[in-house]
Amino acid sequence: MTAESPQGHAETVRLWSLTEDTLIEAGDDGSLVAITWWGEYEFPGAADGVRESLGRLALGPVSMANLAVPGQAAGSDQWRLSLRKILTRLSGSVVHSLALNDGRGPVLSAIPVTQFPVFPDRPLPPGRQVRLSRFTALRADEGALLAESPGARYKVALFRPPAIAIASALASPATVEQLAETTGVPVPVVADVVEFLVAAGVVLLGDAEGRFIEHGDPDTAIWSHDDLMFHARSRTWQKGPPPDPGVGRTGAEPPVVKPVTAGPTFPLPRPDPLALPDRDPTLTALLETDLACPDFSERPLSARQIGEFLFRTARVRSVGPAHLPGGPAHEASQRPYFSVACLYELEIYVGINRCTDLAPGIYHYDPLWHTLTLINDDAAVLDNLLDMAMIAAGSHRRPSALLTMTARMARIAWVLGGAAYATTLLHLGALQQVFSLAARAMGLAAHAVPVDSGDRVDRALKLEWPAEVSVGECVLDFPE
Incomplete structure (x- = not known):
């Protein structure tokens, strides 16, 4: 039931307050300092009564009529004018x-x-x-x-x-x-x-x-x-x-690499990093080559090619401590693509369709040990993912391999809080670029595809949603 005035009409009252994170401090020289979410604001020579009014506004909603200041002359509006000017400057905290x-x-x-x-x-x-x-x-x-x-x-x-x-x-x-x-x-x-x-x-x-x-x-x-x-x-x-980063630090720090023990594990061949520059095109040549989503051939990949591709793009080179300026220290890793604070929350799953040395199935890539672990050998599930990628690529053939990237959100939210998911998409773009460059250097084709996955990808990869979510796909094959 609404309130009514003595005349029988419903009435509303305008109230003002300061946000809960706003702190008002007074200097010895009579100045005021407002410490807010947006920064600090200094107000020299504030009129009498303004400090008391701001203190009352910090306690909760109050009407301007109730901000009477003892000792002010009747009808004096000097302190009210000063208060309104300060509130205008602090509008982001009012x-x-x-x-x-x-x-x-x-x-x-x-x-x-x-x-x-x-x-x-x-x-x-x-x-x-x-x-x-x-x-x-x-x-x-x-x-x-x-x-x-x-x-x-x-x-x-x-x-x-x-x-x-x-x-x-x-x-x-x-x-x-x-x-x-x-x-x-x-x-x-x-x-x-x-x-x-x-x-x-x-x-x-x-x-x-x-x-x-x-x-x-x-x-x-x-x-x-x-x-x-x-x-x-x-x-x-x-x-x-989104939450403050500290909200995600209720337990142990999320591990640098996701532990997976779902099925048989297959070590991947490692190329010699010192031999790669002698046979690779220059970076300029790769960057100046026109890009297009190619139609894929029927040629199968080899475990050596898949191993070299993942080694060049996503392996863990080293593990050690790191921290953001002013942020918490955390265990980090070094890998070939960019990641803020070396957090590397992305995981890579490889759907194998045509490979001379690996059976069809969905595998998880361990970037530390450079291995693939079989997590799903259901042919119908794999075919569903490959069909989605084929349609997204505008091709009439299924790709030899489909790489699906996921994000372990606790790994990045633990440090970045509300900026976590936007930063994850930045990392995904960086990884896709490295995929494209490395594939062309190897004579292969890697291309990001906009898969309309719904929850099919998450179920196929057996993800614990929303702790780990799929964020993007890339097809890998020989260009035709």
């Missing part, structure tokens, strides 16, 4: 909340996710339609329903039924009056909640003709919700989800 005047806490809160967001404070034009952005997602988060959009400067925590009901009713365009009729929430409360959601950027305001900014916009049309959200969230180590 939480805007809306409550009913029933003393039961906020209905919803807009939490900044960028450094200098602007929270517009203007009423909705009468009769305009509103709806959720197609990029907005609603999910549970610590007892609230969280509304997030990759283009929004705020994420909105919906705490109480009126806000949750209104947001949930915005899947299709509606006016404030229509929302009030649908949800049973009084029109004034609906209007204030919708204004809040529009200001936060998770709800769109239609124009006078009922069109929304996303309609016909070529810049947003090329993005799916998942891709744009992933881009926005992976480019900044934001507060809250």
Whole structure:
């Protein structure tokens, strides 16, 4: 039930607070220092009362009317003006909340996710339609329903039924009056909640003709919700989800190399690294060769060729300690392709189709011992993976070998936290490039293929999802 004023009208109250990670310190010279997620801000000569007000805002949501300062002359607004200037500069750490005047806490809160967001404070034009952005997602988060959009400067925590009901009713365009009729929430409360959601950027305001900014916009049309959200969230180590790196350090450090004992193990031949430069093309020649996804021949690979290819691209050269600047020390390895902090979370599985020395099946590659371990000899499962790769490569033949890369997320999240998955995709690209160069140097063809795997790859490799997830594929064969 909404609160009502003495005149019988439902009322809302605007509240402000500072994010939980904001610390306010006072200097001996009367200056203030705000230590925030985004950095430190110094405010020399702050007016009397500002320090007390900021301290109160750090405790939780409060209305500006309740930030009265003892000793200030009646009607004096000097400290309020000073406070508003400071809050404008600290906008990336200021939480805007809306409550009913029933003393039961906020209905919803807009939490900044960028450094200098602007929270517009203007009423909705009468009769305009509103709806959720197609990029907005609603999910549970610590007892609230969280509304997030990759283009929004705020994420909105919906705490109480009126806000949750209104947001949930915005899947299709509606006016404030229509929302009030649908949800049973009084029109004034609906209007204030919708204004809040529009200001936060998770709800769109239609124009006078009922069109929304996303309609016909070529810049947003090329993005799916998942891709744009992933881009926005992976480019900044934001507060809250994704988790802090320390969350992943509850047990022992994940091993440098995944131990696999599923089936028979086959040692692979090792080439002589000193002999390779004499027969390899130059790097310039490899880089200047035009690339295309080749059609594959029927020639089988040999264990020697597979062994040389994996030795040149993915073997462990050494193991030792490493650390990120300011980060935790960890055991690391050196391999031929790039990896941040030498974490090397990628695993390689080899699906053998045609090989003179190895039976068809799916094998796990151990980069430390340079061996293949058979993990799945089901012919139907292997054929399914090879068919997906054949279609993805635009070929009419199955490749001789299919390499599938997976990521052990604990291995990288243990150090990088919320940046883990984006960094994994960077590592995958680095490995695919090394695959391509090494294969051409050997007279082979290695080409990344966009396999639409669903959960088929994870099941074929017997992965413990989501601790280990498949992230990419590469076909290996002779070019025709």
